[in-house]
Amino acid sequence: MDQAAEQPRKCPGLNCENDASTLQCPKCKDMGVESFFCSQECFKRSWGEHKQLHKSTNPLRNFVPPKVVSKVDPETGTFNPYPTFPFTGPLRPLYPLSPRREVPKHIPHPVWAADGNPRYSFAKRNHIDILDEKAQNAMRKSCKLAREVLDTVGAAVKPGVTTDQLDEICHNACVERNSYPSPLNYNNFPKSICTSVNEVICHGIPDQRPLKDGDIVNLDVSLWFEGYHADLNETYYVGEKARSNPDIVRLVETTRQCLDLAIAQAKPGVAFKDFGNIIEKHAKSQNLGVVKTYCGHGINILFHCAPNVPHYAKNKAVGRLAPGMTFTIEPMINATPSSRDKTWPDDWTSVTVDGAPSAQFEHTLLVTETGVEVLTARKEDSPGGPIPMPNSDKKDEKADDAATTNGTT
Incomplete structure (x- = not known):
């Protein structure tokens, strides 16, 4: 034997x-x-x-049954690659995808650049690293660059722009900073950024669909610079229709607040599992659902590593914050109380099961002696940012009129 x-x-x-x-x-x-x-x-x-391991080891992951015929638009040459798939909402992928973008050879490439395999050992992924001062400064550099890249892409969000164009902007911005876009070929992901529109929860693949007035889009940027990864994302309003939709604004701003509230409680000694209690309590107060399938994670020389940081209440995540740790919190919140998700046949795009919109925000954090440093913090001129609920002024005026009518002051 x-x-x-x-x-x-x-x-x-x-x-x-x-x-x-x-x-x-x-x-x-x-x-x-x-x-x-x-x-x-x-x-x-x-x-x-x-389940990410299945993507790099399954030889049939890109197999398309020969009987499935996609209808090609004769004017644009675009098509839906999965015409028989039971989509949960109105969004459809719009192919063909553009050719894979190349990173110049003078920029260091991670191991998965060649064949898609991250080659992570589970033993190493289960160990929470404590970074020394040199490594912490390296993380600060990579996260500063990642913020610059996200702001560059975020500034380009408007109706009519395709998510593939946003991918090109992200890719070029990374290359200009001598950085490798971490998602590119990671477990065979085909692009340099994740663009998640409307009902897409996360891992949306940039394609030929133009953004529409009224959409929301999450831009998830990650890059690898001098051996260290950075990771952040934000959800952006596309056009005035989105900014004037109370349900959309409530979803996006509540999700933003969920992240802020969790970060506000982060300090040495706090259990990683506690963030889920904070996030779900606030989401439920607005009748929104918290996605359970995906979570925050450790990040440094590895793209994804320990700790595991779930965003839902009563989770069983292991470990407590200690100075020198770097990790992400990235709540994904659905517009309905449902937490369930479904994956498109591309093996990446995760969507809500009821087709309702979903939003997400993410920061990379460094634990200090007294709290946390938000390494990917917004700058004063960063595009996007919080907005008030629409029509709030009109509601206040109606309330004032009613008070006057009732003889109150």
Whole structure:
């Protein structure tokens, strides 16, 4: 018998040090990959990260059944690549995707640039790094550049601009800063930025669809500079229709507040699981839903690593904040109380199951001795930013008129 087979298997679950049981991931089993977890609970908790491994190892992930024929627009040459897919909302992908954009050879490339495989070991991903002063300064540099890139892309958001054009702007802005756009070919993601429009929760692939007045779009920028990753995102209003829609503004501004409230409570000793309680309480106060499938994460020399930072209440995330840790908080909030999601056949685009809009905001944080430093903080001239609820002045005027009529002051 192979000697290695007699050694106990380690559970690959996030932040898990247990031996694995006979519980195997069914997807990995179908693909002929060994992946055994210690418990069903651990498997569910780790699913958001674990399923990314399927993308780089599944040879059929880009297979399109030959009987599916997409109708091509004769004027533009564009088409929906999944015409028979039961989409949950009105948004449709608009292909073809533009050719993969290249990063000049003089800029260092991460390991996945060549074949899409991050080659992360679970053992290393489960360890929460404490960065020394040199590494902290390196993170500050990469995050400063990432903020510049996001602001550059955010300034270009307007009706008529395609998400592919936004990807080009992001890609060029990264290259101009001698940085590699971290998403590019990460587990085979085809673009340099994630653009998530309307009902897309996260991981939207930039394509040929022009943004429309009334849309919202989340821009998720990540870059790799001198060995360290930075990660941030914001949701932007597209046109005046979006800014004047009370339901959209309530969703976007509540999501922004969820992140701000969580950051305000971050300091050494706070448990990572506590952020979910703060976020869900505020989201529920506005009758909104918190996505449970995806979470915040550690980030430094690895794009994604420990700790795991869920955004929903009563989660079981492991660990507490300590000075020198760097991680993200990135709540994804749905316009209805539902927390459920569905993935398009591209294996990336995550959407709400009811087609309702979704918003997200993200910062990369460094834990200090007394609190946290927001490494990706907005600048005074950053585009976007919070707005008041529309028609608030008219409501105040009506309230004043009613008070006058009733003889009150």
